[in-house]
Amino acid sequence: MSITIFLLTLGAAARIVRFINSDYLARGVRAFFIRRLGPDHDIPYALTCAWCLSIWVAGGLFTVAWFYGEHPGFIIPAMALTASYLIGIAASNLDPAEVD
Secondary structure, rough: HHHHHHHHHHHHHHHHHHHHHOHHHHEEEEEHHHHHOOOOOOHHHHHHOOOOOOOHHHHHHHHHHHHHHHOOOHHHHHHHHHHHHHHHHHHHOOOOOOOO
């Protein structure tokens, strides 16, 4: 695995974890599992814990990257997810704070 594929996979994993764990658009998924299984169940807990979720997301993505990392079907989505994550970090840290 090249360093480029490693870094793209790392960025993609970070974005997926961030999306599932704390993005507004994924709140329905988190709420569904909390309502369905209860807040003390392992699945809702994992969906709301970045540390808990990251090992599963990274494990899956790095396994796919190991076998298919050079394929455009992996590289293009990984690039988009990594760019999304980096732009999100830059936008939240470089732009002035929003006033509610």
